[in-house]
Amino acid sequence: MAKKKKFFKSPALAQANRSKEDRLRETLTQVVNGTSRLLNRPDDLYEAIANGIDDIEKLTDPKLQLELLAWTLRTDFLTFKTDDEEEQSYWEGLYYDAGTFFVEIAKQFEDKDYVADLIHDLAVRHVGGEGRSVLFLSVEEVMPVERASKLLNELLEEEDQFADENREDVLDAICDMADAINDGTNYAKASLLKDPDKSNTTLLDIANAYLTSGNLAMAKQWLNDVKNPGNEDEEAYLDIQAAIADREGRQMDCMKIARELYEKFPKVMNLGRLCSLLPEYDVKLLLEEHEKFRCGDTADIEFMQLLAAMKRYEQLSSYVTRFEQDLAGMDADELKELADAVEKDGQKDLANHIRDWIVEEPEEAEAFDDKD
Numbered sequence: 001m002a003k004k005k006k007f008f009k010s011p012a013l014a015q016a017n018r019s020k021e022d023r024l025r026e027t028l029t030q031v032v033n034g035t036s037r038l039l040n041r042p043d044d045l046y047e048a049i050a051n052g053i054d055d056i057e058k059l060t061d062p063k064l065q066l067e068l069l070a071w072t073l074r075t076d077f078l079t080f081k082t083d084d085e086e087e088q089s090y091w092e093g094l095y096y097d098a099g100t101f102f103v104e105i106a107k108q109f110e111d112k113d114y115v116a117d118l119i120h121d122l123a124v125r126h127v128g129g130e131g132r133s134v135l136f137l138s139v140e141e142v143m144p145v146e147r148a149s150k151l152l153n154e155l156l157e158e159e160d161q162f163a164d165e166n167r168e169d170v171l172d173a174i175c176d177m178a179d180a181i182n183d184g185t186n187y188a189k190a191s192l193l194k195d196p197d198k199s200n201t202t203l204l205d206i207a208n209a210y211l212t213s214g215n216l217a218m219a220k221q222w223l224n225d226v227k228n229p230g231n232e233d234e235e236a237y238l239d240i241q242a243a244i245a246d247r248e249g250r251q252m253d254c255m256k257i258a259r260e261l262y263e264k265f266p267k268v269m270n271l272g273r274l275c276s277l278l279p280e281y282d283v284k285l286l287l288e289e290h291e292k293f294r295c296g297d298t299a300d301i302e303f304m305q306l307l308a309a310m311k312r313y314e315q316l317s318s319y320v321t322r323f324e325q326d327l328a329g330m331d332a333d334e335l336k337e338l339a340d341a342v343e344k345d346g347q348k349d350l351a352n353h354i355r356d357w358i359v360e361e362p363e364e365a366e367a368f369d370d371k372d
Contacts, residue, residue, distance in 0.1 A: 021064060024052045028071040031078075042082070046090065049075060053098055062109050069102040070118045076129030095131025102135055106142035115142055116151045123155055123173040127166050136176035145181045152177055152186045159193060168194055184210035184218060200226050200233040207240050216247055235265045242273065251277065266294045268302040275310065287315060299323035301334050308342050316342070317350050327357035 027048060030036035038045040049072060056068045072095075079091040106115045119139065122132050139148050155174050162170045171190045178187035187209040195202040207222035219240065229237040238261040245254035255277045262270040271290055275283045287307070295303055299319075307316040320327070327335060335358045343351035 020055055021059065021068060024055060024068060025071060027052065028068070028075060031075045032071070042078075042087075045078070046094070049078075050094055053094070053101065057101070062105050063111070063114065065105050066102065066109060066115065066118060069098055069105070070122060072098045073102065073122055073129070073131045073135070074125060076131045077127045079129055080127070092130040095129055096134055097131075099131035099134035099138075103138045103142055109142075112143040112147050116147055119177075120151060120155065123177075124158070124162065124170055125166070126169040126173045128169045128172070132173065133176060136173050137180050139177045140180045148177060148181045149183060149186070152181075152183060156186065156189055156193075179209060179212070182209075182213035184213040184215055188222075198225070200229055200237075204229075204233060204236045204240065208236070211240060211243055211247075216244055219244060235261065235270075238264070239270075266290070268300065268306050271303075272306050272309075275306075283310075287312060291315070291319060299326035299330060301330055301338070304338060305334075308338055308345075311345065313342065313345075313347050313350060317347075317353070320350065320353055324353070324357050327354065328359045332358050332360050 027036065027038070031039065031045070031049075036045075038048055052068070052072060056065050056072070059065050059068075076091075076095040076098075079088055079095065082088055082091070109115055119135065119142075122135065126132055126136075135142075139151075143151075152174055155170070159171075171194045174190040175187055175194075178184075178190060184206070188206045191202050191206050191209075192198065203222055203226050207219045207226075210216075210219040210222060223237070223240055223244070226233065226237055238257055242254050242257040242261060245251075245257060255274075258270070258274045258277055262274045271286070271294075275286060278286065287310075291303070304316060304319060307313075307319065335354055339351040339354040339358075342354070
């Protein structure tokens with residue numbers, strides 16, 4: 001009788017024969033479960049997850065891509081494992097990429113129930129990570145509003161099952177998604193679950209959510225509940241008041257509130273709102289006064305952006321000349337974007353003037369010395 005051939009099971013061989021996606025899934029689940037040896041080697045761990053995202057990009061099955069990206073986002077708690085700000089920024093960037101990648105794949109994926117299930121799972125396990133927040137704030141891009149609303153209702157119905165340690169993070173996820181689809185009702189429900197005492201901050205957030213969704217009646221109702229808005233609340237309070245007046249066509253009231261808002265909080269965004277309501281002569285005077293008395297002794301990129309948006313190129317050109325040396329220490333990408341915008345509007349000389357002072361790494365730029 002012939003002897004049967006013996007086969008020996010080798011764990012190493014079995015591991016080698018597994019697909020790359022199986023190995024990645026195992027690595028990610030071990031990280032999530034806290035059993036991975038990589039947790040003691042943060043540099044190797046970062047490289048493994050970064051390489052994993054690259055491997056996911058090479059896959060051709062979008063359902064598998066979404067599953068593995070969801071597992072990747074489940075590991076975003078690693079961002080909070082370090083106190084080093086630079087390391088945190090690396091992790092945040094990694095998960096931001098994973099979140100935006102998920103959004104891009106999910107946009108094209110037809111099975112929206114599957115997408116919703118993955119997002120539901122990420123939401124109930126949310127710990128405040130950047131990557132998941134990107135996804136929650138983009139939920140209107142990956143599924144119809146009706147399906148997103150259903151998802152929010154499902155999550156709110158499960159509220160009593162949320163774990164205590166991340167309950168507030170889950171409610172933040174619901175607020176982000178409600179904000180994304182302009183769902184004032186569910187935004188209010190989640191906000192009040194976070195803050196049943198109804199602080200002014202929460203009331204203002206709810207009023208703003210209803211304002212954004214176009215429900216002025218509810219926005220006014222919640223705004224009226226705000227009690228004695230102090231310094232930390234007054235700006236938001238006036239801002240919402242002005243927006244409601246504008247939506248209702250009460251231009252004189254809107255102008256009055258906008259002026260009060262700017263005078264109390266002379267920020268560029270408040271300046272822009274007030275300028276949009278004033279006649280030309282008053283706008284010119286206000287912009288000149290802001291530059292002279294409010295801008296300080298260094299260049300302000302937001303003020304420059306406002307001047308460009310309002311096509312105040314003569315004042316912007318003068319401002320750039322006045323503060324040109326400051327530009328070397330400012331964010332290069334913001335200045336490039338500004339230069340491109342003004343050039344597109346025919347202001348080539350001004351654009352080139354801005355570009356002449358752009359330094360790619362401002363922290364390494366030496367002070368300009370014109371004594372010689």
